[in-house]
Amino acid sequence: MKNGDHLFLVDGSGYIFRAYHALPPLTRKSDGLPVGAVSGFCNMLWKLLKDARNTDVGVVPTHFAVIFDYSSKTFRNTIYPEYKANRSVPPEDLIPQFGLIRQATKAFNLPCIEKEGYEADDLIATYARLAVEAGGDVTIISSDKDLMQLVNHKVSMYDGMKDKQISIPEVIEKWGVPPEKMIDLQALTGDSTDNIPGIPGIGPKTAAQLLEEYGDLDTLLARASEIKQQKRRENIIAFADQARLSRQLVTLKNDTPIDLGLDALVLEPQDGPRLIGFLKAMEFTSLTRRVAETTGTDAAEIEPVPVETEWGAAAHGPDLDKGEADGSAEATTAEVAGGSVAASVPAVSSEAAALTPAALAKSRADAALGQKIDTTGYVCIRDLATLQAWIDEATETGFVAFDTETNSLFPMEAELIGLSLALAPGRAAYVPLAHKSGTGDLLGGGMLENQIPLDQALAALKPMLEDRSVLKIAQNMKFDWLLMHRYGIDIAPFDDTMLISYALDAGPGGHGMDSLSERWLGHKTIHYKEVAGSGKSAVSFDMVDLERATAYAGEDADVTLRLWRVLKPRLAAEGAVSVYERLERPLVTVLARMEARGISVDRQILSRLSGELAQSAAAIEDEIYKLAGERFNIGSPKQLGDILFGKMGFPGGSKTKTGQWSTSAQVLEDLAAAGHELPRKIVDWRQLTKLKSTYTDALPGYINRETGRVHTCYAMAATSTGRLSSSDPNLQNIPIRTAEGRKIRTAFIAGPGNKLISADYSQIELRVLAHVADIPQLKQAFADGMDIHAMTASEMFNVPVKDMPSEVRRRAKAINFGIIYGISAFGLANQLSIPREEAGQYIRTYFERFPGIRDYMDATKAFAREHGYVETIFGRRAHYPEIRSSNPQMRAFNERAAINAPIQGSAADIIRRAMIRMDDALAEAGLSARMLLQVHDELVFEAPDEEVDKTIPVVRHVMENAAMPAVSLSVPLQVDARAAQNWDEAH
């Protein structure tokens, strides 16, 4: 480098963040890869390279380099561990752009410079010094105030986004001090984004005024006592050391080791084809055209280069709600996407810098399988200081695996016994909080000593657990979230390994930690039974000795963290980001709150019903014994079969797979229809005892002592299709079809002054079918608000809808459902009790009238066979590996399930979206209605009497528009809603 040469230094890392926030979001058309910052970066580079003379810089560079931060940890952290500690993690759609911007730099044939342990700013300071010493001039492409200290008559800055040169006068104008005093100014003011303390109460204006008066920081500190303003004087004296430390932190290091000398930065000519290959891959069409013109390259001849991103993007399936004002979207949660990056990390870690998302996922998976997990090395934390140290480290790292130990599996009655944290694989701790001493006598034993008092531990944990810049990772977060919610802590943001697994691998095989650990880590976890015993000898977790509790609980957190490292990158690699972030994660808190609310159940009504059922059943029992001629256990299918088909000699219908005669309701109904009295009685008895044992007897046991309400538990990852399931108790199978059964619903009541509102989708699955299979007649019928089963019957049997016999409609209805279930002649015949041939003929007729349905079914089967999975309209996948089975029965079953899954699953996704938006929509309308239950196509709310009329339209609106705008259905959704005192009348 010589006199007259001019070096351009681009602050690459700074540019990324600035461009991300300043420029409108932009995604690659073909797959939704976020590329806004990349686009801005490329446009700026191109302008500087081709057009610098016409910018505010006014000169053409001879040397050029782009500088990046290497990683979050620099020498500054050794002087001040809190440095940049409160910086939040980059937003998810920025993460893939770090790698892309490096690739862009290389495509522009420019040197890409970074150095471990140093920030980009230090490298820029070093190169600027070297260039000036060699006689050159320097322009730093950045507007970061941290770099302004470097400005002098040979060094200036250039804001590439505002096309504005920043020289000495501009610095003075902006900050009131010349560039050489910027360090002292920053030392006084501090910087909250970098967590530089400075002196409290001193901002830029005061700092400039003080420096004007006293000259520099040291003089100011030495003469602080002369300052007139009392508060200011006291602060400067008290925080003098803090200011000196701050000065150390903001002073850029201009003698960092460098790998490339100045001569390596000489600007080389552009490699047109290489650059165009990259720009085409990014789908930047206008820049591609400009570059092609300037470099004389034929862009059409050039293939896009394969672009590699660390995380890829939500590239698969429809781009769910990008840019939509969606109540579901948590404000882009600060989070890291996979664990290789630490909290502040503007840089891509070396692990993955050159990997595709798929390759990263694979390397993580391979590495995890090779690692041994030692459960004896976990820490047991018994004092607040140690706990605080772990919390601090978690806060600094930016993510932590978290798990709770309790004395119950029901989150609404569980008490916190302890909790565990994991910061890195193998690095976990257990914090016992309510363990009892094992030596307790019959009176129960006392609390174990040397445990951190619960309130102190919670107070210490709360800031971290609620810190937006610390990602909390759990397996089945809904449990831990609800538990901690009851202790006054609302965990956010979070990831849930169970839900990540579910978004990726829904299908056969569960998503429990034990099975995930075996599958992905090759590690058999300690079974709960091994530490707490089982059955009668089982003890509550608070009686487990601390050594074993630490191993068990520590392992839970450790395994969760390891699973997260393996599974999270797969989301991007396999295009499941949208499903996870839009349909899974936001539902956690929605469901947790529903579970916490519970529903009021009238104990008296159930008790009365139980009595009635017992009486009726007893009466029938006597008649059964009389007819059978002996007493036996009616509830035993085996004994019943012996009586019916042995002793009584009834003709057996079908057999079960164990070879027993079936005593199913269908068989008994057939016998009853043939005029036999006993089978009828059995059917009646079964119905009564079923209602009694499953509902009226069991439900009161679920009424919570404290709340007086029933709190069901929803499983988010239990089904292969995306539906929820409900248990403890299951409130998704409360009877409705028979008059006797319906009475149970009258026990589900609104609280005083409230009503229950039931809102359910009408025919949602058939509507989804009409949409995905694109069936004109069905779509028209729904658009016209017609009776869909009658329309089907009319089409199939050529009968007018008017005055249609109910039997004809019934058959069409059965066929419609059969279609959704992946119809077979055998199944339809069974359902309608008609010969198989007749059923087969129905199906043929149906396909003739609606040929699109057969096309859809064939296409779905072919897709499933090829890929091993099927997808909902929102991109949720259900896997059916057995669809390629050589066993025809197995194969046929999987084909039917694969046909059903996109329909059932799309409907499930739609109601999920409605639920995710509902709380906000109600709040926005100023309504206090609360969502209590979900029953697949129905939502149940509780609302104050006087708000009912205003609530129903809001609920309907949210539900009917739930697919929008991610998917615009070609069929309207219809929601029926009603309010009443109890669930029976509301539905």
Added chain:
DNA sequence: GTCCGACCGTA
């Protein structure tokens, strides 16, 4: 004590 099959309630 634990597991599985049969049966049956819901969408």
Added chain:
DNA sequence: TTACGGTCGGACG
């Protein structure tokens, strides 16, 4: 013909 969970009886250890 799809998707679930709960209860019971009965066989296993």
